[in-house]
Amino acid sequence: MKKIRITIDNLAGGGAEKVLINLLQKLNRKYEIDLFLITKSGVYLKEVPSNVYIDYNFKALFSNHFIERIKNSLKARVKDKIYSLDKSFFYNLNKKKYDYEIAFLEGSSTEVVANSKNKYSKKIAWVHTDLLKHRTMDIEKERKLYSKFNEIICVSNHSKDSLLKLYPEYEDRTKVIYNIIDEEDVLIKSKEKVVLKKDKIILVTVGRLINAKGYDLLLNAINNLKNKNIDFKLLILGSGGQENVLKKYIEENKLQEYVELLGFKKNPYPYMRKADIFISSSRYEGFSLVVSEAMLLNKPIIATDCTGPKEILNDGEYGILVPLEDVNSLENAMESLILDKNKREVYSELSKRRKKIFNSENVLKKIEELLDGK
Structure with missing residues (x-):
């Protein structure tokens, strides 16, 4: 041995x-x-x-x-x-x-x-x-x-x-x-019961609360959507050094009805499975495990155009890629999927096809x- x-x-x-x-x-x-x-x-x-x-x-x-x-x-x-x-x-x-x-x-x-x-x-x-x-x-x-x-x-x-x-x-x-990635494990764990109110479109993102994950950009985009009176909810699963900064931004911009910081979840998959859209706002990645896992759960995906998500989504063929550091493009991508059920279904089907590479x-x-x- x-x-x-x-x-x-x-x-x-x-x-x-x-x-x-x-x-x-x-x-x-x-x-x-x-x-x-x-x-x-x-x-x-x-x-x-x-x-x-x-x-x-x-x-x-x-x-x-x-x-x-x-x-x-x-x-x-x-x-x-x-x-x-x-x-x-x-x-x-x-x-x-x-x-x-x-x-x-x-x-x-x-x-x-x-x-x-x-x-x-x-x-x-x-x-x-x-x-x-x-x-x-x-x-x-x-x-x-x-x-x-x-x-x-x-x-x-x-x-x-x-x-x-x-x-x-x-x-x-x-x-x-x-x-x-253990696909069977992801699917089994995704069926764990969690209480999640589904009276509006749910967006989810998973990752450490650090600068690399671009949550400051994501919250800016969310704030813009709030000002357009679009109804939705973003769940952020993760912990990290920027937690207080993000909480302060949420409070100052009155985003409590639109964003919820759920902290680190050992099993994030039930939240991912119940969500309508998965988002990765990272400034850089190597591979992006969570984008791959969201794909295994057939989620429509929005991701920033960086190493990892770019490859997983095959340059935007299997999900929406937005330019790095571009709040307006991120906002527009989220708006288009929130408001268009047919588009969400198309990207869900694309995730289902692409996940075979994992x-x-x-x-x-x-x-x-x-x-x-x-």
Whole structure:
């Protein structure tokens, strides 16, 4: 049985983290898998299969006792200092020999695995974003890190194109494997009962409340629609650093009847299934797991024209693509679907046709071929 070590920053409620859980649940019987977390935290921790060993740099060190809190604080400061000097120090304390070491996310995870002292393992880096638009380090540092990997896996063709514009020398080691999506699991979970008043057209979006997801643009467009006296409701599922900013905008513009922030939902699928329209307002993506999942649920889709959604919707053939940072185009797309039932049905049918590309068996086969050296 091959031994694999996978590294990711944490198991918070993002798309890459969710994909990793899907992957662990599919692969854990065929391979011996260890998981290394830079920070042992996140909503998906409890979903890691029981036979996957978890190691980590940091974990939450809370205590009700004053002396324990002081000890924990000192311990955290020491570890922070060590980590700032050598991000792979704690990772390399594990002397176990692995066949494969995988950095499942760009940035810190990639840096940790790139500096592994296991010289005999095959190193694989996953890229879940558009590196032309989102990088956490300077180009020369990133270039050097990727030089240490045998394979670089991008989650979409556009994501690959962006990486190769930056680092064309890595073309022979870069390939595309779509994110694995468990369609059966999505469909089963979508049938969970939720209370959702359906007296108007429901729009839904799912994602972390961060600048990259473009919710400020989406709320601007919603405000414009409100001023046209169009009746609808937008549900935003997710949590994040911009929550208070978004709440303030909703209050200042009296959008409480039009927008509801529902927070993070471990199971967003019942809301997606009951909604009439799915929206992605992202400034950049690598693949966009939630757009794919909305497609599995046959939803009419509006998305910004960025890496991931652009490819999933095949340049607008299977959903409405709107230009980036264009509030008016986003507003007009929403208005057209809200007011036109026939148009919603057409785009629902298009999602139904397109979802055939998300065949989890094919994706799993490609990943197993990668790990089996084929």
